[in-house]
Amino acid sequence: MILTPAAVVQAMPASPDCAAADLALSFDGRDGAFDGMQHGGTLMVVRNRGAGRCRIPGLPRITFAGPGGGALPIRFAPPPGMHPGPVVLPVSLAPGATASAELRWVSGDAFPGGRCYRTTTVRVSFGAAALDAPFTEQFCGPAAGAIFGQSWLTPGKG
Template structure:
């Protein structure tokens, strides 16, 4: 096949693939938009250390799980606002670490939580005094803002960061929880 015809076929294939991908994305966004936002009373928040999945090399972390307790599907932001609280319920000075190369950040579509289904995200932080001028805080709970309310769960976490920035955490967005493979 001459190279001009091959380029034409390749360009047409890429166009079809791009159209199909955009169509799927639009369908997903449309389905998500048709699902009502979750209300805090519909959800249950739990934390799971994954049996130590995050521990080591001066790091700690947890999985954040939201379960839909209601009889209807609902949606949440893929990355809702998080707050770390001290033992008195006061907000601690910790912030979300910016994703390198993603400023202001990636576009994250809302996540639908099916009836009695759950979604999972991961939260990770530095636990050691590894910075030249380290500042550390101790969190007693995690608050996840949902709509006009919030859910809170106990969390024992020691977070450290450079004093100039303060402690930061990484938060991988919520994704549907997949059943275990057999």
């Protein structure tokens, strides 16, 4: 029997979406590997702490809040040429498995007339599931707000 691509897809069971209670979120600065020349960054690590396999979007939505709890004008900047944005497949996580993504931003006041924002919290949304975590960093950008870069989640790193 020869399997066609359609048969292979049908043979793979779909994983349900992960619930927030099944996920753990952490950040790893890799001992400053992301920092330098007025830039900052971190490795975001998501772990499935649930009992079964589940899936999360490969490019979760990330928002940042400041000391008052309100959302800060810090937005995701898709890679050039990816309009209206990258199409990224979901990531399936077995129990105990991880996936990670790099986050990068300008951390120094390098913009004439620009602004810097101090974050206190990050919210990472995986569709209906969302996780909040402490996140104390400085993001800088032009007067209209700061931007950050985000790679898609890669299984098995972190």
